[in-house]
Amino acid sequence: MSELNKMPREEGMDHSVSLLREGYMFIPNRRQSLQSDVFETRLLGQKAICMGGKEAAEIFYDHDKFKRAGAAPKRVQQTLFGEKGVQSLDGKVHLHRKNMFMSLMSEVAIKRFVEMNRDEWKKAVDTWLGMDDVILYEEAKKLLCKTACKWAGVPLSSEGLDNRVGELASLFESPSAIGPEHWKGRHNRNQAEKWIGELVEQVREGEILPDEQAALYVISMHKDLEGKLLNTEVAAVEVINILRPIVAIAIYINFTALALHQFPEQKEKLASADDEFMQMFIQEVRRFYPFFPFAAARVKEDFEWKDYTFKKETLTLLDLYGTNHDPGLWDNPSVFNPERFKEQEDSLKFSLIPQGGGSYHDGHRCPGEWITIEAMKVCVDFLVNRISYQIPDQDLSYSLVSIPSIPKSQIKIERIKRK
Numbered sequence: 001m002s003e004l005n006k007m008p009r010e011e012g013m014d015h016s017v018s019l020l021r022e023g024y025m026f027i028p029n030r031r032q033s034l035q036s037d038v039f040e041t042r043l044l045g046q047k048a049i050c051m052g053g054k055e056a057a058e059i060f061y062d063h064d065k066f067k068r069a070g071a072a073p074k075r076v077q078q079t080l081f082g083e084k085g086v087q088s089l090d091g092k093v094h095l096h097r098k099n100m101f102m103s104l105m106s107e108v109a110i111k112r113f114v115e116m117n118r119d120e121w122k123k124a125v126d127t128w129l130g131m132d133d134v135i136l137y138e139e140a141k142k143l144l145c146k147t148a149c150k151w152a153g154v155p156l157s158s159e160g161l162d163n164r165v166g167e168l169a170s171l172f173e174s175p176s177a178i179g180p181e182h183w184k185g186r187h188n189r190n191q192a193e194k195w196i197g198e199l200v201e202q203v204r205e206g207e208i209l210p211d212e213q214a215a216l217y218v219i220s221m222h223k224d225l226e227g228k229l230l231n232t233e234v235a236a237v238e239v240i241n242i243l244r245p246i247v248a249i250a251i252y253i254n255f256t257a258l259a260l261h262q263f264p265e266q267k268e269k270l271a272s273a274d275d276e277f278m279q280m281f282i283q284e285v286r287r288f289y290p291f292f293p294f295a296a297a298r299v300k301e302d303f304e305w306k307d308y309t310f311k312k313e314t315l316t317l318l319d320l321y322g323t324n325h326d327p328g329l330w331d332n333p334s335v336f337n338p339e340r341f342k343e344q345e346d347s348l349k350f351s352l353i354p355q356g357g358g359s360y361h362d363g364h365r366c367p368g369e370w371i372t373i374e375a376m377k378v379c380v381d382f383l384v385n386r387i388s389y390q391i392p393d394q395d396l397s398y399s400l401v402s403i404p405s406i407p408k409s410q411i412k413i414e415r416i417k418r419k
């Protein structure tokens with residue numbers, strides 16, 4: 001290999017500690033200092049390629065070049081993802097499993113989700129009216145957990161609610177944690193898989209009969225390419241792949257409330273806005289605030305790109321946060337400006353990537369993107385049009401180091417009234 005096509009490289013034995021210290025900015029910092037959208041480093045004791053930007057996203061989602069098997073670190077599988085779920089599959093097996101997820105996201109199903117979610121917001125607001133103040137993040141997790149279980153056909157008693165919210169939330173609150181927090185995440189994954197695994201078996205035995213369109217039923221009865229039911233653990237992992245991220249939308253609810261507070265002029269516009277502006281505002285919340293820093297894959301076969309060699313099996317991280325803030329793609333990326341999305345939707349497939357990029361059906365892009373956006377619309381409608389509230393003094397800052405980032409105070413709201 002000539003000097004000319006050596007990938008820019010970060011020197012040193014291992015940079016896992018810097019990744020923990022720099023969080024969302026680990027890849028963007030190096031893209032800037034090395035003046036390159038692709039560079040080589042060492043993470044978790046192995047060579048790793050990091051890349052960001054639209055062209056990098058295009059290539060990352062080319063499944064002739066990258067695969068997911070073996071990409072997610074064990075500790076992330078033990079908490080966030082679970083083992084043998086759709087995230088870790090490739091090729092035909094992935095396509096088949098992904099079709100199962102996509103079948104849950106029909107227009108009718110999403111409409112049902114929105115109605116259930118609205119209903120839970122109404123009930124939540126009824127209880128907030130009698131309270132001095134509420135912590136929005138905690139309340140949002142609860143109302144989303146109720147919506148998620150109802151929508152997915154998962155029975156949930158009101159006594160069991162707090163435990164289940166705690167279990168599901170700890171899966172996404174702990175993926176990068178070390179020590180006790182990591183062990184708490186692992187324990188909660190075991191508990192959640194036991195809970196859902198038992199329900200899967202009850203569905204299969206005909207002891208409970210959820211709606212046949214609901215995730216619990218569809219996943220319990222799904223057959224793999226060989227015509228076999230998924231084993232119980234894997235079915236539980238996939239049902240949790242629906243419940244957990246719906247509860248995680250609470251993070252975006254917090255950032256939505258923060259945006260309404262930080263940019264009051266947007267709140268005013270939203271009060272009389274049509275659906276188009278609402279959509280633009282939500283896209284900007286998803287672009288602007290941090291959620292997942294990167295997605296991980298491994299090189300499938302040796303290939304060359306931009307004169308650089310990508311060696312088979314190399315761990316490769318795509319910079320999601322940095323691509324959403326890439327100055328080459330966005331004018332003034334650090335300015336909150338929903339107007340930037342006017343007539344732009346078609347060209348966003350590889351540039352607005354908080355939930356991954358590329359194709360939903362044959363790629364790994366998040367199948368829950370519509371649900372996320374719709375849940376955020378319901379939230380905006382309540383926070384802007386249906387209730388008034390005050391935000392007392394508190395620490396509204398959020399970190400670009402801890403993953404996932406959540407405003408420090410988790411947003412306390414008080415003097416809540418119906419409008």
Ligand code: HEM
Pocket residue numbers: 086087088098101241242243245246248249250252291292295296320354355356357363364365366367368369371372
């Ligand atoms: C809370 C906001 C959400 C964020 C920020 C988010 C983000 C992501 C990201 C970054 C990926 C990985 C993309 C990749 O690997 O290239 C993903 C995949 C996935 N998401 Fe979401 N997601 C959210 C909500 C949801 C919801 C509501 C659901 C389901 C109802 C969901 C289900 C999934 C599943 C099943 C996958 C794996 C897809 C595959 O591997 O083919 N997510 N999401």
